[in-house]
Amino acid sequence: MGMIEILNPATGEVIGEVQEKTSEEITAAMKRAREAFPAWRDMPLEQRLGYVARVREYLVEHMETLAQKIVQDTGKVLLEAMMTEIFTTADFMKHYEKHAAGILAPKKVGTPIVLFGRRSEIQYRPMGVVAVISPWNYPLQLAMVPAISALIAGNTVLLKPSEVTPLTGLIMEEILNAGGFPEGVVQVLHGGKEVGQTLVDAKPDKIFFTGSVATGKKIMAQAAQHLIPVELELGGKDPMIVFADADLERAANAAVWGAFTNAGQTCMAVERVYVESSIFDRFVGIVKAKTEQLRVGTGEEADMGSMTFPHQLSIVEEHLADAVAKGATILTGGKRLNEKTLHFPPTLLTNVDHTMKIMNDETFGPVLPIMPFRDESEALRLANDSPFGLNSSVWSRDTTKARRVAGKIESGNVCINDVIVSVANPHLPFGGIKESGMGRYHGEEGLITFCHVTSIIESPGKKASEINWYPYTPKKREAFQTLMQFYGKQIKASVGGVNNLLREFFK
Ligand code: NAD
Numbered sequence: 352m353g354m355i356e357i358l359n360p361a362t363g364e365v366i367g368e369v370q371e372k373t374s375e376e377i378t379a380a381m382k383r384a385r386e387a388f389p390a391w392r393d394m395p396l397e398q399r400l401g402y403v404a405r406v407r408e409y410l411v412e413h414m415e416t417l418a419q420k421i422v423q424d425t426g427k428v429l430l431e432a433m434m435t436e437i438f439t440t441a442d443f444m445k446h447y448e449k450h451a452a453g454i455l456a457p458k459k460v461g462t463p464i465v466l467f468g469r470r471s472e473i474q475y476r477p478m479g480v481v482a483v484i485s486p487w488n489y490p491l492q493l494a495m496v497p498a499i500s501a502l503i504a505g506n507t508v509l510l511k512p513s514e515v516t517p518l519t520g521l522i523m524e525e526i527l528n529a530g531g532f533p534e535g536v537v538q539v540l541h542g543g544k545e546v547g548q549t550l551v552d553a554k555p556d557k558i559f560f561t562g563s564v565a566t567g568k569k570i571m572a573q574a575a576q577h578l579i580p581v582e583l584e585l586g587g588k589d590p591m592i593v594f595a596d597a598d599l600e601r602a603a604n605a606a607v608w609g610a611f612t613n614a615g616q617t618c619m620a621v622e623r624v625y626v627e628s629s630i631f632d633r634f635v636g637i638v639k640a641k642t643e644q645l646r647v648g649t650g651e652e653a654d655m656g657s658m659t660f661p662h663q664l665s666i667v668e669e670h671l672a673d674a675v676a677k678g679a680t681i682l683t684g685g686k687r688l689n690e691k692t693l694h695f696p697p698t699l700l701t702n703v704d705h706t707m708k709i710m711n712d713e714t715f716g717p718v719l720p721i722m723p724f725r726d727e728s729e730a731l732r733l734a735n736d737s738p739f740g741l742n743s744s745v746w747s748r749d750t751t752k753a754r755r756v757a758g759k760i761e762s763g764n765v766c767i768n769d770v771i772v773s774v775a776n777p778h779l780p781f782g783g784i785k786e787s788g789m790g791r792y793h794g795e796e797g798l799i800t801f802c803h804v805t806s807i808i809e810s811p812g813k814k815a816s817e818i819n820w821y822p823y824t825p826k827k828r829e830a831f832q833t834l835m836q837f838y839g840k841q842i843k844a845s846v847g848g849v850n851n852l853l854r855e856f857f858k
Contacts, residue, residue, distance in 0.1 A: 357518045360693040361426035361649045361657040369517040371542035380538045381553040384480040384507040387535030392477045392505045402530045407444040409529035424518035426657030436491040443496045446777035454795045470809045475802035477505030479556030486562045487515035488616040497559045504801040514543035515660045582790030586713040587741030588622045590734035595627040597746035603637040609770035611697045614658045615717035619742035619771045624721040631723040642697045658693040667716030674709040735761045741787035
């Protein structure tokens with residue numbers, strides 16, 4: 352474990368370096384996190400939220416400088432750094448500052464008649480030390496939102512940022528330091544996959560992972576050795592279904608933004624568009640015109656920045672080559688802008704089909720393949736013909752049809768006449784199905800996922816014994832038999848028997 356270079360992908364320059372954590376440092380960090388846990392867990396929630404508020408205030412106060420650094424680290428344009436990293440993170444913090452008390456409060460639930468006299472309650476207890484392992488595409492938001500959620504729920508946190516965007520790892524350390532958390536409550540472990548593996552082997556009480564399917568599977572297998580619960584937020588290949596009766600102007604704007612925002616490096620990017628045959632050519636024409644208007648660059652005047660990770664650009668090129676070899680047509684874009692930086696133009700493809708990688712594997716770059724469909728059932732078949740199930744969208748002015756189709760799409764999130772945005776509503780849980788992962792965060796689930804959901808039942812404790820305890824007698828057997836009949840069809844016949852049973856209870 353050595354030094355990691357900080358590369359500005361939009362200029363090709365190395366702008367610094369970060370020291371990776373050693374195994375010994377990771378062990379020591381885990382020890383500190385464990386020692387810090389009891390006091391943090393027992394601290395009143397309001398006080399914990401005070402630390403979070405300080406982090407949020409720092410984030411907002413320094414948003415300009417922080418966003419500029421994220422731009423240098425990722426190549427994204429400034430507005431995107433502000434909107435999707437700083438604003439979203441602050442928004443989630445504010446949301447939980449307001450709602451955490453309600454979400455984490457013990458909840459009284461009903462108690463059935465057979466357990467008469469008792470009181471039942473659900474409590475949400477922190478798990479201990481949570482490991483957050485995060486990716487490079489939204490390096491601040493995707494690390495800070497789960498880390499802050501875990502902290503609010505009363506856990507201590509070890510955060511391992513992506514080695515591809517190490518400057519953002521330093522930024523997060525700075526922001527969290529500004530919160531003034533007690534020693535050991537939240538620590539940033541800079542480094543690559545070895546640091547991630549060592550962290551898993553240090554046996555945290557929960558692993559929250561965002562990244563690729565391949566790494567998710569490895570982490571799950573490693574976590575299984577220690578039976579550590581994992582939440583996996585993995586890749587996507589999100590379909591967009593456009594019916595002939597959709598508002599085409601809005602749908603085209605959404606396709607262009609949904610595919611090319613953050614240079615297509617969004618887990619919920621529009622990666623496949625299916626368009627009803629009757630409007631296919633018209634829709635493609637509108638999308639092409641809008642795509643060609645996008646300004647690629649680095650300054651404030653750019654709409655699309657550079658890609659972030661050199662390896663991802665090779666995957667984009669590999670998918671394009673495979674598609675073209677199998678008959679796809681590139682309508683615009685298709686070649687990197689220069690050899691020095693990671694700028695790749697927004698690229699539009701037609702004549703695509705499901706034998707191509709571009710329609711099956713996650714491309715994670717500024718590429719938009721468009722394919723026609725004949726009818727609703729074909730659209731659904733194509734959309735669901737994927738190992739992924741993260742987000743999706745349906746476009747139609749007929750809301751009954753749009754909702755019907757949305758109800759049959761296999762994905763953890765669905766947008767109707769909208770794109771990506773489900774993830775931005777802090778009230779909505781977020782996560783994938785199929786190979787897009789398991790578990791949910793955001794919304795109430797976003798705090799509960801970092802808790803042991805604990806069931807409490809409380810009896811007044813005034814009776815010497817209970818009906819289901821010893822001794823077992825024929826009378827008790829008869830009473831339970833009658834009760835079971837009550838659950839079946841013989842309701843009338845059993846009423847007397849239930850009374851007998853209740854008499855036994857209250858004896
Ligand atoms: P990645 O899987 O390569 O790396 C993610 C993190 O895991 C990094 O911090 C990395 O250092 C660490 N890591 C790698 N190997 C590890 C191992 N064996 N043990 C422990 N840690 C290890 O993913 P990436 O390239 O950084 O991110 C891009 C992927 O993330 C895409 O597939 C994208 O769709 C997905 N993603 C998903 C979501 C979501 O919410 N579902 C959001 C953003 C990105």
